[in-house]
Amino acid sequence: MERKGERLLFFPCLLSSDRSKTMTSQVYQFGWCLQCTREHHFFPPRYFHVLSLRLAFKFSLSKGNKELAEKLNRKCKFWSNGLQWFDGYGVKVLVEIIDESQCVLVMMSCEKGYSDNMVSLRRNVIGEVMSVYKESCPGLKVKALSIDPEELAYPVNTPRERTVYEVLDLLSAIKEGRPFLVSDKGHKEVKEILPDESLSDISNLSLLGGRDIKEVIEIPEEFNIVSANKLEPTIQKVKSDTNYIPTQISESDNDQQKDIDTHTCTINDKVQETHIANRLLDIRDLAVVLQELTSNQQFDYTDWHQLGLYLGLYERTLKAIEEDNRGKSKKCLMECISSWLKGEDGVRETRGGGSNWISLVAALDAMGEREVANDIRKKYL
Known part of the structure; x- marks a missing residue:
């Protein structure tokens, strides 16, 4: 593999050790996987070799600082089908090929107060997983899944046996302003599935891995982040609970509408602030x-x-x-x-x-x- 004039040598035969038994007691806060959807499809060994090399080079090793790289390298654990590292910014990451090579698993946890770092890093890690997939084995039929935060006990050998949510379904729910995701196992609030994620800007969700949202789902040009669907139930509830005379109802509705307008403006202001903060400068x-x-x-x-x-x-x-x-x-x-x-x-x-x-x-x-x-x-x- 070559990168800007440098030649990197990688020896996959050295990755023969098993996962450390001490890892089975570790706790994670986020789980995502890329799952093959056809019985005879699986990720080839080369996929993990390329992916692990890229992840180690980009995220777990220091760029250009040999001494720091050696220190960080001791904190990066490799085994035959996975790797784990701590990035130095409060986030621990695990990437593993599981389910008889039919699934790429990404799990993360962070120290208290470092959830923003975790969201940012998982966007990049998911982006690498998807990038190597497109380069190495684009013919595989896959789907991206988010694992229920309450079912992140490790190891995860078969994600399909856990409660999982298709990323496409999550994106659709956020796009349509639905606070709950309904599945065959019941319903759950989207915010509970993605507790550390800002849902105000769908185009910047970490689950996209840095991809353009339009590559994943259809987004109409007139799509507004603040959906009217979120406001209608509030209006209806106020009207049904009001037992005043007609004049009072009108005044109450006007006051309520003002509150809603103010709330909408506040949300839009926050969305605008988020957009400014996240906007890439050039x-x-x-x-x-x-x-x-x-x-x-x-x-x-x-x-x-x-x-x-x-x-x-x-x-x-x-x-x-x-x-x-x-x-x-x-x-x-x-x-x-x-x-x-x-x-x-x-x-x-x-x-x-x-x-x-x-x-x-x-x-x-x-x-x-x-x-x-x-x-x-x-x-x-």
């Missing part, structure tokens, strides 16, 4: 980002190299920037942010999923640049 935003970083001389230009690492740029990229600009810190910072805005190297694997305000603030927080981070957070998050 090279056209270079001046704005530099202004936010350097206004009032808050950010030290000489820290550009460290910022670049936290933003997901590789060491070789940063060294090239330094050599090209002969150590001129201001110019180096500009080129560093430019590379970030272009989504180079591992930018998409950082918290936030790419070059947006979320990932920039996370990088600044990690560096201890609290003042700059808080100023940006107040304006954009």
